[in-house]
Amino acid sequence: MASTKRRVAVKASARMYGGQPPVRAFERACIRLETGRTLGIVGESGCGKSTLARLLVGLEAPTSGTIAIAGVMLGSRRSPPPLELARLVQLVFQDPYSSLNPRLSVEQALTEVLKVHRLVGRGGCRGRALELLEMVALPERFAARYPHELFGGQAQRAAFARAVAVQSKVIGLDEPASALAVSVRAEIMYLVVGLQAVLGLSYVFVSQDLAMVMHISDQIVVMYLGRVVEQGPCLPVLDQSLPPYTRALASAVPVADTAMTGGLQDSAASSRSTASASVLAPGCPYQPRCSLAEEICSNEHPALQYLRPEHAAACQVAARQAGVTPEP
Numbered sequence: 001m002a003s004t005k006r007r008v009a010v011k012a013s014a015r016m017y018g019g020q021p022p023v024r025a026f027e028r029a030c031i032r033l034e035t036g037r038t039l040g041i042v043g044e045s046g047c048g049k050s051t052l053a054r055l056l057v058g059l060e061a062p063t064s065g066t067i068a069i070a071g072v073m074l075g076s077r078r079s080p081p082p083l084e085l086a087r088l089v090q091l092v093f094q095d096p097y098s099s100l101n102p103r104l105s106v107e108q109a110l111t112e113v114l115k116v117h118r119l120v121g122r123g124g125c126r127g128r129a130l131e132l133l134e135m136v137a138l139p140e141r142f143a144a145r146y147p148h149e150l151f152g153g154q155a156q157r158a159a160f161a162r163a164v165a166v167q168s169k170v171i172g173l174d175e176p177a178s179a180l181a182v183s184v185r186a187e188i189m190y191l192v193v194g195l196q197a198v199l200g201l202s203y204v205f206v207s208q209d210l211a212m213v214m215h216i217s218d219q220i221v222v223m224y225l226g227r228v229v230e231q232g233p234c235l236p237v238l239d240q241s242l243p244p245y246t247r248a249l250a251s252a253v254p255v256a257d258t259a260m261t262g263g264l265q266d267s268a269a270s271s272r273s274t275a276s277a278s279v280l281a282p283g284c285p286y287q288p289r290c291s292l293a294e295e296i297c298s299n300e301h302p303a304l305q306y307l308r309p310e311h312a313a314a315c316q317v318a319a320r321q322a323g324v325t326p327e328p
């Protein structure tokens with residue numbers, strides 16, 4: 001945790017087509033993750049969180065811009081070979097079954113990764129596979145089981161063991177617990193946090209669960225329609241946030257301490273979004289839903305600017321409230 005080396009830096013844009021006008025799935029963002037820390041990515045459905053996670057592991061190529069992981073550049077024109085990229089960063093998906101080969105037992109899946117990445121010598125695979133299972137608290141008897149024989153939480157543990165097996169220091173977690181039964185979500189997150197401390201992992205944690213993000217993240221990025229609207233250390237952003245969008249998201253978190261979100265009336269974050277990332281009107285993208293919108297908000301797109309040290313937001317109203325001259 002002591003290292004301040006910047007491990008992941010993303011400055012990229014990704015546009016999706018699918019036969020329709022391009023969707024600005026992730027645009028003009030510049031984010032950083034430090035070694036051993038957790039960067040939480042939050043925002044409504046469709047705001048581009050998974051696109052960011054997929055950009056990190058090379059499942060999407062950025063339309064423009066660069067991504068640097070531990071000094072290795074990925075981008076639209078250059079990228080390391082798939083095996084090298086896999087050793088830099090792994091992604092754990094929401095649906096654990098999608099990342100496990102249905103024809104391989106848990107042990108075979110782990111052995112495959114260990115062999116492909118040449119991480120163990122001859123005869124060492126079983127021992128290492130069992131060690132990995134122990135790390136994710138799966139008893140030895142699960143080694144012989146196939147994905148369809150596992151419950152969701154067990155399958156996610158196996159998927160996590162597979163990600164950890166590669167020994168990459170950066171792991172993207174795309175809503176790793178949200179598809180699981182409520183009763184096992186906390187167990188999985190407890191495991192994830194515990195292994196970070198033991199292995200010194202850096203996480204990019206994508207989630208719509210703000211309470212969970214608050215709990216485990218050091219830094220947070222709030223996204224809206226493919227853009228970063230706020231970023232900074234987790235607590236100041238969620239506790240003393242100025243932009244109405246983040247405040248609306250935070251107000252939807254069920255917390256016992258009402259002081260944190262008390263008085264927030266904007267329920268726009270919980271209402272169904274009709275905004276589109278493919279057809280953006282001029283001005284602030286959130287302006288049609290914002291209860292505090294002013295004239296400037298419908299004319300000029302807000303730039304992401306620092307309102308306090310390390311705390312940036314893209315909101316003209318928030319900038320003015322913070323005594324900063326709003327930049328279009």
Ligand SMILES: Nc1ncnc2c1ncn2[C@@H]1O[C@H](COP(=O)(O)OP(=O)(O)OP(=O)(O)O)[C@@H](O)[C@H]1O
Binds near residue numbers: 052
């Ligand atoms: N392959 C694709 N082709 C076309 N559009 C896409 C594609 N993948 C994603 N999109 C669009 O890009 C935008 C961002 O999608 P993304 O999956 O990153 O959002 P998300 O924040 O992860 O949403 P959720 O919380 O529902 O998982 C959405 O408008 C989505 O419809």
Ligand SMILES: [Mg+2]
Binds near residue numbers: 049050051174
């Ligand atoms: Mg997603």
